[in-house]
Amino acid sequence: MKKSNMWSFKLSTASIVLIPAAVGINYIGKLFAGVLKLPLWLDAIGTMLASMLGGPIVGAIVGATNNIIYGLTMDPISFIYALTSIAIGLVVGIMAYKGWIKSIGRAIVVGLVVALVSAIVSTPINIVFWGGQTGNIWGDAAFASLIANHFPVWMASFLDEILVDVPDKIATVLIAYGVFKALPKKLTILYSNDNELEQL
Amino acid sequence: MKVLSLYQERDTIIHKVDPISKILYIIISIAIPIIMPYKTIGLVCMGVSIVLLLIAKVFKKVIPLVSFSMIILLSIIIIQGLFNDSNKTAAFRIGSIVFYKEGLLFALEICIRVINILCAFAILVLTTKPSDLIESLVRRGLSPKIGYVLSSVLQIIPQMSSTMATITDAQRSRGMETEGKLKVRIKAFVPLIGPVVMNSLINTRERAMALEVRAFNSKANKTYLNEEQNNSYNKAIKLILVILFIFVVAWRILI
Numbered sequence A: 001m002k003k004s005n006m007w008s009f010k011l012s013t014a015s016i017v018l019i020p021a022a023v024g025i026n027y028i029g030k031l032f033a034g035v036l037k038l039p040l041w042l043d044a045i046g047t048m049l050a051s052m053l054g055g056p057i058v059g060a061i062v063g064a065t066n067n068i069i070y071g072l073t074m075d076p077i078s079f080i081y082a083l084t085s086i087a088i089g090l091v092v093g094i095m096a097y098k099g100w101i102k103s104i105g106r107a108i109v110v111g112l113v114v115a116l117v118s119a120i121v122s123t124p125i126n127i128v129f130w131g132g133q134t135g136n137i138w139g140d141a142a143f144a145s146l147i148a149n150h151f152p153v154w155m156a157s158f159l160d161e162i163l164v165d166v167p168d169k170i171a172t173v174l175i176a177y178g179v180f181k182a183l184p185k186k187l188t189i190l191y192s193n194d195n196e197l198e199q200l
Numbered sequence B: 001m002k003v004l005s006l007y008q009e010r011d012t013i014i015h016k017v018d019p020i021s022k023i024l025y026i027i028i029s030i031a032i033p034i035i036m037p038y039k040t041i042g043l044v045c046m047g048v049s050i051v052l053l054l055i056a057k058v059f060k061k062v063i064p065l066v067s068f069s070m071i072i073l074l075s076i077i078i079i080q081g082l083f084n085d086s087n088k089t090a091a092f093r094i095g096s097i098v099f100y101k102e103g104l105l106f107a108l109e110i111c112i113r114v115i116n117i118l119c120a121f122a123i124l125v126l127t128t129k130p131s132d133l134i135e136s137l138v139r140r141g142l143s144p145k146i147g148y149v150l151s152s153v154l155q156i157i158p159q160m161s162s163t164m165a166t167i168t169d170a171q172r173s174r175g176m177e178t179e180g181k182l183k184v185r186i187k188a189f190v191p192l193i194g195p196v197v198m199n200s201l202i203n204t205r206e207r208a209m210a211l212e213v214r215a216f217n218s219k220a221n222k223t224y225l226n227e228e229q230n231n232s233y234n235k236a237i238k239l240i241l242v243i244l245f246i247f248v249v250a251w252r253i254l255i
Helices: A013-035 A045-054 A056-073 A082-097 A104-130 A137-148 A153-182 A185-191 B019-035 B039-055 B059-083 B101-127 B130-139 B144-173 B182-213 B232-254
Strands: B090-094 B097-100
Touching (some): A013 A045, A013 A056, A013 B144, A045 A082, A045 A153, A045 A185, A056 A082, A056 B144, A104 A153, A104 B101, A137 B059, A153 B182, A185 B182, B019 B039, B019 B101, B039 B059, B039 B101, B059 B097, B059 B101, B130 B144, B144 B182
Antiparallel strands (some): B090 B097
């Protein structure tokens, strides 16, 4: 039997239970980064883990749920950034399925791609809601200096977002990769979609 | 059980309005300033939301929500006032630094839009119990599995936060440094997050089995523990909001 399609939407109970755990991990990552005062967000670890375990659709659902819950309980503007989280979940899920999380080098490439996609999706949202800024000190300082030198707004906003996203997403991918490799097979088997039969 | 929510328990009529009407209100109060782009409309919607918040006696609780975005709004005012591309007429000076009128007006527009959205959402979030909100959505057709996912996220996060406190203390008592140079703090991140993540993922297996044993996947019709609250004014509110919206759209098209 061959591996079933990565888009096959089999929302098993195991996948459903994975979603709250992944959102919790996102929240904890953000909390720890705050407590340790690290200059990164680290709020997508759970989304990436869920994508590596359950595929792009589960990852996308985790991303959407994450932002909906943040929007309801902390910061309503998070609702619209669900698009970015969904994009992250989809990208990591697709690349994981194609075998891009086999080594640290490949994982870093995944991180770069995710950072790029996340910046592309977030920039229009940033421009409409915040006039192009992102809320991060270093990024906004870069934005201010670019605008002062008459760069177009979309370019300044995009570079602002990339400056913050690249280190953040690469670190997130590496952490998620480390945890994924250390998970017992008993757990990863629950989510694997291939219907392969093993014969001696 | 502690649930992650901002719900404030009060006895006002806003609390008795059903959640779907509040969601409708949010959509309309965000859509109207976009459809009718006069600057005063945004202020009017914001004013209505603030009045509703005062009636619901939760206005003081909105301040922390707004101050969350206040820092970034302040930075927007400064950066747009100084560097916006279409800056021509000076508004005022501080020393040798000039703030321009166009940039400040643009920043003001953004601030009004953001605060309007925050106030409208605050009405929903501060006066509705999350379980009630999810139950109304499930009654209207949301899959009960997604309803479960939303409810359990709200319960899992406080649980994980307290586990985090325990694990931080445990690791610190074993000699892990959490303060100091950046390198030291980075090294502390993995031993803190590792146990929490592993624990929660391994627990998912147990949780999945517990749900299956309780017929989570059954296709039979689910029944509800609570009776549905159907006050007469709920229908009236929904009707008024929809009529207002159609009126605004017609105004925009015809004028």
